[in-house]
Amino acid sequence: MSEETKVQDSAQESAPAETISQEAMDNFVSLKKGDTVKGTIAKIEDNQAFVSLGYKYDGVIPLRELSSVQIENAAEAVQVGQEVELKVVSIDDEKEKLILSKKLVDGERAWDVLQSRFEQGEVFEVSVADVVKGGLVADVGVRGFIPASMVERHFVEDFSDYKGRTLRVKVKEIDRENNKVILSQKEVLDAEFEQNKQQVMSSLEPGQELEGTVQRLTPFGAFVDIGGIDGLVHVSELSWQHVAHPKDIVFEGQSVRVKVLKVDPAAGKISLSMKAAQPGPWENADGKFNTGDIVTGTVRRIVNFGAFVEIAPGVEGLVHISQLAHRHVASPFEVVKEGQEVKAKILDFNPAEKRVSLSIKETEEAPEQPAQRSERPQRDRDRGPKVELNNPNVSLSNESMSFTLAERFGDKLSKLK
Structure with a gap:
């Protein structure tokens, strides 16, 4: 039998024989691949979910047809008693079973919604369904991918604990033909940060002291969160003592007290000082x-x-x-x-x-000075030997003195004339 078949409401089997002809014809529904049906989740197993459609055939949603993203258990996508709209994937007449898909219906609806959100820049919530190489995956009716660089405003080394988290995102890129949807939480956080930054900066004044939290360290200083925005404490303002590197004074996550040195709303910069908030x-x-x-x-x-x-x-x-x-x-x-x-x-x-x-x-002890020789003044030496008046061997005659002076000074006396 072809995929197109006729299934009858089970309630009609108990109807009187004389009324079956007309009522049965009215309640027979002709289903084929691609048709959309509505039903209620009746039972859930690990790898499939059973759907009550009100038809003679049972409806089954295999695990792969429950969601556009990879899931490990059917309970991750549906709950018992939940009303769902499904698309017929195939008809198994032999087993009297309809193979149904939830993800096909979700996908058809999702593209129009995502296109509208993309055009309007709408912010919406998604749940992280999986952590993969290069980023995160979310079920938005179709597979939505959040690259690692678009998850947070700061670098994240390990995303292992992000599965199951709820993120607020925007549609960054959409390509229906290639079944591609790129989402970004970073854009949402950036926009909120800028809005909050302007509000906080307008309330700041030089000299104001605040409590903050060290967010990250660089060789030239530390960035401190002072209420949703970061200000820079330059390395020279970390301490009154000399600082070779900020890590020698503070660590990420540390609570510190800072003083506002300068606020520049146009440049979006805030200069802070830790040492100025401490006694000099x-x-x-x-x-x-x-x-x-x-x-x-x-x-x-x-x-x-x-x-x-x-x-x-x-x-x-x-x-x-x-x-x-x-x-x-x-x-x-x-x-x-x-x-x-x-x-x-x-x-x-x-x-x-x-x-x-x-x-x-x-x-230090002053070095000892060298001992100095005792010498006669130069002028005494120039005068010749000392004359002792009481010495009988020394003649003081004019001739003796004249001879002695002439001998010592030679013709220099003539120049004095």
């Missing part, structure tokens, strides 16, 4: 250091006139070039280098002016 280093240092104290610090910067040494986080003092060593120093680089740990004596501490004067040489 000079405030903490007041009372901890006194003139004359010997402290240990780290050389942070070297300039032509000396070196700056950090003696507490954010507190730097100057060691003038004259205070680097007891010897003459032509350049500070001769004595110290950046990162070097040194001991220094506090010569002056002024927290009000944020100034500290230090000395390295005052912590």
